[in-house]
Amino acid sequence: xxxxxxxxxxxxxxxxxxxxxxxxxxxxxxxxxxxxxxxxxxxxxxxxxxxxxxxxxxxxxxxxxxxxxxxxxxxxxxxxxxxxxxxxxxxxxxxxxxxxxxxxxxxxxxxxxxxxxxxxxxxxxxxxxxxxxxxxxxxxxxxxxxxxxxxxxxxxxxxxxxxxxxxxxxxxxxxxxxxxxxxxxxxxxxxxxxxxxxxxxxxxxxxxxxxxxxxxxxxxxxxxxxxxxxxxxxxxxxxxxxxxxxxxxxxxxxxxxxxxxxxxxxxxxxxxxxxxxxxxxxxxxxxxxxxxxxxxxxxxxxxxxxxxxxxxxxxxxxxxxxxxxxxxx
Amino acid sequence: xxxxxxxxxxxxxxxxxxxxxxxxxxxxxxxxxxxxxxxxxxxxxxxxxxxxxxxxxxxxxxxxxxxxxxxxxxxxxxxxxxxxxxxxxxxxxxxxxxxxxxxxxxxxxxxxxxxxxxxxxxxxxxxxxxxxxxxxxxxxxxxxxxxxxxxxxxxxxxxxxxxxxxxxxxxxxxxxxxxxxxxxxxxxxxxxxxxxxxxxxxxxxxxxxxxxxxxxxxxxxxxxxxxxxxxxxxxxxxxxxxxxxxxxxxxxxxxxxxxxxxxxxxxxxxxxxxxxxxxxxxxxxxxxxxxxxxxxxxxxxxxxxxxxxxxxxxxxxxxxxxxxxxxxxxxxxxxxxxxxxxxxxxxxxxxxxxxxxxxxxxxxxxxxxxxxxxxxxxxxxxxxxxxxxxxxxxxxxxxxxxxxxxxxxxxxxxxxxxxxxxxxxxxxxxxxxxxxxxxxxxxxxxxxxxxxxxxxxxxxxxxxxxxxxxxxxxxxx
Numbered sequence: 058x059x060x061x062x063x064x065x066x067x068x069x070x071x072x073x074x075x076x077x078x079x080x081x082x083x084x085x086x087x088x089x090x091x092x093x094x095x096x097x098x099x100x101x102x103x104x105x106x107x108x109x110x111x112x113x114x115x116x117x118x119x120x121x122x123x124x125x126x127x128x129x130x131x132x133x134x135x136x137x138x139x140x141x142x143x144x145x146x147x148x149x150x151x152x153x154x155x156x157x158x159x160x161x162x163x164x165x166x167x168x169x170x171x172x173x174x175x176x177x178x179x180x181x182x183x184x185x186x187x188x189x190x191x192x193x194x195x196x197x198x199x200x201x202x203x204x205x206x207x208x209x210x211x212x213x214x215x216x217x218x219x220x221x222x223x224x225x226x227x228x229x230x231x232x233x234x235x236x237x238x239x240x241x242x243x244x245x246x247x248x249x250x251x252x253x254x255x256x257x258x259x260x261x262x263x264x265x266x267x268x269x270x271x272x273x274x275x276x277x278x279x280x281x282x283x284x285x286x287x288x289x290x291x292x293x294x295x296x297x298x299x300x301x302x303x304x305x306x307x308x309x310x311x312x313x314x315x316x317x318x319x320x321x322x323x324x325x326x327x328x329x330x331x332x333x334x335x336x337x338x339x340x341x342x343x344x345x346x347x348x349x350x351x352x353x354x355x356x357x358x359x360x361x362x363x364x365x366x367x368x369x370x371x372x373x374x375x376x377x378x379x380x381x382x383x384x385x386x
Numbered sequence: 387x388x389x390x391x392x393x394x395x396x397x398x399x400x401x402x403x404x405x406x407x408x409x410x411x412x413x414x415x416x417x418x419x420x421x422x423x424x425x426x427x428x429x430x431x432x433x434x435x436x437x438x439x440x441x442x443x444x445x446x447x448x449x450x451x452x453x454x455x456x457x458x459x460x461x462x463x464x465x466x467x468x469x470x471x472x473x474x475x476x477x478x479x480x481x482x483x484x485x486x487x488x489x490x491x492x493x494x495x496x497x498x499x500x501x502x503x504x505x506x507x508x509x510x511x512x513x514x515x516x517x518x519x520x521x522x523x524x525x526x527x528x529x530x531x532x533x534x535x536x537x538x539x540x541x542x543x544x545x546x547x548x549x550x551x552x553x554x555x556x557x558x559x560x561x562x563x564x565x566x567x568x569x570x571x572x573x574x575x576x577x578x579x580x581x582x583x584x585x586x587x588x589x590x591x592x593x594x595x596x597x598x599x600x601x602x603x604x605x606x607x608x609x610x611x612x613x614x615x616x617x618x619x620x621x622x623x624x625x626x627x628x629x630x631x632x633x634x635x636x637x638x639x640x641x642x643x644x645x646x647x648x649x650x651x652x653x654x655x656x657x658x659x660x661x662x663x664x665x666x667x668x669x670x671x672x673x674x675x676x677x678x679x680x681x682x683x684x685x686x687x688x689x690x691x692x693x694x695x696x697x698x699x700x701x702x703x704x705x706x707x708x709x710x711x712x713x714x715x716x717x718x719x720x721x722x723x724x725x726x727x728x729x730x731x732x733x734x735x736x737x738x739x740x741x742x743x744x745x746x747x748x749x750x751x752x753x754x755x756x757x758x759x760x761x762x763x764x765x766x767x768x769x770x771x772x773x774x775x776x777x778x779x780x781x782x783x784x785x786x787x788x789x790x791x792x793x794x795x796x797x798x799x800x801x802x803x804x805x806x807x808x809x810x811x812x813x814x815x816x817x818x819x820x821x822x823x824x825x826x827x828x829x830x831x832x833x834x835x836x837x838x839x840x841x842x843x844x845x846x847x848x849x850x851x852x853x854x855x856x857x858x859x860x861x862x863x
Contacts, residue, residue: 137757270776302661303661325763372674
């Protein structure tokens with residue numbers, strides 16, 4: 058592994074720079090290369106599951122169009138992080154203003170997680186796309202194309218990214234291990250593929266963490282997954298369900314401080330845990346708890362206080378646990 | 387005589403000696419011991435707390451008298467600004483160094499809970515600073531030690547509790563004054579005054595003076611005519627006790643009218659103490675459900691600015707919580723040891739750690755072209771796995787991504803010291819190599835350019851080579 062004094066995340070370090078390096082999504086890549094050849098492109102909509110190469114394709118396209126200086130011609134926005142459509146409008150306006158040297162008459166705005174925008178915000182986005190169409194092309198990236206409003210879809214050339222095939226993911230992981238001089242086992246790489254469900258970024262992240270333990274073996278892969286998802290949340294759930302309410306509350310406080318978790322973070326992790334086979338509760342109770350968690354999340358979104366709400370949730374779980382055990386007993 | 391009559395009796399009859407101070411034996415012993423040991427004490431300041439008029443200031447003055455201290459007294463109205471406190475500290479410490487002849491000094495800061503309420507920022511910080519640098523003992527007084535703003539004092543001062551005076555104690559004090567003032571006192575009148583004072587000797591003495599001074603006698607009739615009902619604020623413990631034990635909704639609701647706690651503070655005290663009071667899980671859960679809903683209303687008030695909603699929030703958090711004890715109604719009257727909300731102690735820690743996590747997510751989001759929420763959900767857990775299992779490799783990533791030591795601490799948990807050690811070593815290595823590179827470049831430049839031009843060049847070169855991205859790509863290979 059790296060002998061140098063610094064290291065990056067492999068998901069970025071081994072991100073293909075140019076369209077030529079992209080190994081999957083052949084049909085899409087072919088069409089994108091055509092745009093490069095013609096030095097022109099329409100607005101684009103990249104849709105597909107996470108980790109299938111949407112952002113990579115967008116960045117590679119920009120790289121091939123503009124050359125090594127491509128960053129100057131690209132504005133990257135993430136709809137989940139921008140505070141409202143007005144901010145997006147002013148950023149695009151500012152970006153589109155300056156004229157370009159060279160033979161390409163437009164710049165590119167990459168808008169990631171566009172399907173997280175409300176329908177109203179998307180309407181406004183449509184107007185922005187029209188307003189700056191002479192100087193700017195948009196690449197919209199989304200997980201679910203159905204969540205993009207019709208008028209935007211009709212203005213974009215649409216590309217559907219399909220889940221990556223197992224052999225593609227495994228061979229890419231193997232190639233990275235060769236670059237890094239890391240020993241890896243075939244079954245471990247296959248395990249990574251299963252866990253990451255065809256999400257290349259997730260797969261590479263797990264690979265890097267497993268490699269940090271030494272060789273990439275199946276047991277190291279599982280160890281990484283265990284380390285990445287702290288057991289604390291499950292223990293807190295178990296404590297509450299055993300009726301040890303005060304203990305579970307104190308553990309929760311400690312966890313929130315050490316990891317800086319917000320109430321919503323905790324709720325999401327709890328939600329993951331309740332469907333795990335390691336939590337021994339009747340099946341219908343999992344649904345009951347999901348309902349509790351959902352109600353508490355709703356209250357937090359309404360503006361209530363994280364800790365009070367989580368404490369109230371733990372009290373409900375403690376009561377629920379008592380009812381279950383009395384039914385059994 | 388006429389001159390003397392104008393002096394407030396509370397000052398005129400302030401105890402001069404220790405044995406004149408009524409009750410508070412425990413506090414007396416504690417203060418005496420602390421002062422005798424000073425400065426060999428775990429905490430260099432004392433904070434005496436208790437309801438108004440229970441003898442805090444009087445006791446300090448009596449003890450000082452007895453042990454030969456001169457008291458430099460300041461109270462809430464004297465000074466509040468940081469400069470004022472600094473002046474006092476300097477004055478006291480320099481005087482102390484000249485005591486060969488003079489008397490020992492003691493600083494008395496009265497009503498420190500008054501400092502926090504005013505606008506003068508930094509008042510309490512200045513007090514903390516004063517305690518740190520002072521060469522003389524510092525004694526503070528406060529009514530409400532649970533005021534969250536007094537948190538800073540908990541670490542630097544020993545807290546000494548003063549009990550509310552009993553009615554008999556107060557009657558004794560009043561009788562003594564009656565004799566000294568040659569007042570003819572009705573037994574029922576003194577009882578009436580003492581009852582009304584609810585443990586506040588100062589209030590009782592003031593009342594006595596108002597009724598008796600100039601009349602030569604104190605009668606029940608005049609006492610009742612002159613004294614209007616007085617409102618008393620209940621401390622958090624009394625507030626909780628009253629709230630939990632309420633039998634009717636209106637009783638529980640009235641608690642907030644006379645409490646040192648406002649509804650925001652009450653919310654936190656309830657959050658902490660519901661499971662202390664109630665033992666049945668269903669009751670506990672019901673009470674928290676009421677508190678949770680009250681909290682939702684409070685959130686809506688903030689969002690919408692609609693203060694009409696406050697009434698419902700208060701109904702739920704008082705009556706709603708109190709009447710939740712359905713399975714075990716006896717719990718309502720159970721003697722309970724209430725605790726201070728841990729939450730208040732954790733709050734600033736929580737805020738800090740959340741900020742670090744947000745900053746970390748922003749770095750990762752930019753690096754990986756993802757949203758900050760994806761960074762938090764996907765990348766931070768993976769980094770944590772790496773930081774826990776391989777400190778040396780983790781340190782390289784920290785350098786490569788430009789993470790701060792605080793971020794490393796958060797990611798590495800129990801491993802933080804090892805990772806930071808490697809991280810600092812790597813940084814040194816980078817700086818050393820950078821310095822060498824600059825030297826080489828300078829040497830090269832020196833051969834071809836004149837000294838003045840060279841100087842300029844040096845600056846440029848060192849600037850361009852010390853940005854972190856340059857460095858990492860330079861040494862990576």
